[in-house]
Amino acid sequence: MATLDSAFSALADPTRRALLARLALGEASVMELAEPFEMTQPAISRHLKVLEGAGLIIRRVEGTRRPCRLAPAAISEIDQWLGMLRQALAKNYDRLDDVLATMKPRKRKPRR
Amino acid sequence: MATLDSAFSALADPTRRALLARLALGEASVMELAEPFEMTQPAISRHLKVLEGAGLIIRRVEGTRRPCRLAPAAISEIDQWLGMLRQALAKNYDRLDDVLATMKPRKRKPRR
DNA sequence: TCTTTATATAACTATTCTGTTATATAAAGG
DNA sequence: CCTTTATATAACAGAATAGTTATATAAAGA
Numbered sequence: 681m682a683t684l685d686s687a688f689s690a691l692a693d694p695t696r697r698a699l700l701a702r703l704a705l706g707e708a709s710v711m712e713l714a715e716p717f718e719m720t721q722p723a724i725s726r727h728l729k730v731l732e733g734a735g736l737i738i739r740r741v742e743g744t745r746r747p748c749r750l751a752p753a754a755i756s757e758i759d760q761w762l763g764m765l766r767q768a769l770a771k772n773y774d775r776l777d778d779v780l781a782t783m784k785p786r787k788r789k790p791r792r
Numbered sequence: 793m794a795t796l797d798s799a800f801s802a803l804a805d806p807t808r809r810a811l812l813a814r815l816a817l818g819e820a821s822v823m824e825l826a827e828p829f830e831m832t833q834p835a836i837s838r839h840l841k842v843l844e845g846a847g848l849i850i851r852r853v854e855g856t857r858r859p860c861r862l863a864p865a866a867i868s869e870i871d872q873w874l875g876m877l878r879q880a881l882a883k884n885y886d887r888l889d890d891v892l893a894t895m896k897p898r899k900r901k902p903r904r
Numbered sequence: 905t906c907t908t909t910a911t912a913t914a915a916c917t918a919t920t921c922t923g924t925t926a927t928a929t930a931a932a933g934g
Numbered sequence: 935c936c937t938t939t940a941t942a943t944a945a946c947a948g949a950a951t952a953g954t955t956a957t958a959t960a961a962a963g964a
Contacts, residue, residue: 685804692801693952694793697873704880710911723953725912744910744961752881755874761809762867762874768816769864805922822941835923837942856931856940906964913958921950928943934936 683735684761687754690734695719696727700750703737707749795847796873799866802846807831808839812862815849819861 690696699713714724728748731737735754739746802808811825826836840860843849847866851858 681806684809685806688800689804692797692804694797695952697796700877704876711909719952720954721911722913722955726952729912744959746911750877750881755877755881758874759878762870764816765812765862765867766871769862769867801921807922823939831922832924833941834925834943838922841942856929858941907962908964909960909962911959911961914956915954917952917954919951919953922948924946924948926944929941930939931941932937932939934938 681757681761683754683757686730686734687736687758690730690736691758693727693730695724696731699724699727699731700736703748703750707747709745709747711745713748793869793873795866795869798842798846799848799870802842802848803870805839805842807836808843811836811839811843812848815860815862819859821857821859823857825860 691700695717698717702708702713702716710721710725710728713728714721717724728737728739732739732748735751735757737748738751739748803812807829810829814820814825814828822833822837822840825840826833829836840849840851844851844860847863847869849860850863851860
């Protein structure tokens with residue numbers, strides 16, 4: 681799914697995760713978001729564009745400012761996908777495989 | 793965190809997510825994993841290497857085969873990080889911001 | 905109207921992916 | 935031994951990233 685592609689790859693960048701962490705505290709403008717970073721403003725603007733494109737944030741127009749805040753949509757989609765893995769792990773499929781692998785060692789000949 | 797970087801960017805690729813989905817059904821060898829894809833074996837091998845590097849899978853050695861299965865570590869770290877966003881969203885910080893934004897329209901002058 | 909402030913966009917560069925083919929390695933099996 | 939099978943690795947090409955500087959735009963305010 682294209683949404684998961686963009687959401688996960690948006691989250692893969694530490695700057696973008698930091699921006700989201702900041703937004704978890706509440707809405708902020710581009711300049712406010714850029715302030716803690718050693719990066720130029722255009723760089724932050726582009727990171728925000730990526731986050732917006734991934735459905736992780738939404739923006740308002742307020743005069744010359746574009747306040748951003750977290751958007752719920754993408755997160756829930758990610759959660760849903762991870763749910764599959766969580767479930768597989770919880771069911772101990774891995775441990776079961778361990779047992780099976782030990783019990784039936786797939787025609788292995790003793791050395792020489 | 794470096795782990796989150798590699799875990800999220802590993803998940804950003806649809807082929808890798810498909811490999812994980814397959815592994816959610818149980819352990820599989822490289823060839824078994826490669827079979828459904830139109831990609832060459834080296835390409836799959838590299839995707840698996842990425843998944844392993846991200847802590848999303850682990851591999852055994854069994855003769856010439858390298859059976860893979862899901863690993864729990866990375867997932868739980870991701871879950872933990874996403875928890876922060878989930879919480880922020882759940883607390884309706886966004887909705888609160890809405891209200892505040894409407895109530896105190898940040899020194900905006902009426903046109904002209 | 906002129907200046908400042910907030911933000912976006914373009915052009916460019918360096919680096920990092922993703923896939924390919926060709927080849928290496930090592931165990932399995934006759 | 936020799937061949938086959940499973941997998942890894944190297945070398946390479948093309949696409950996508952992330953950052954930079956320079957510049958555009960548009961609202962705010964004097």
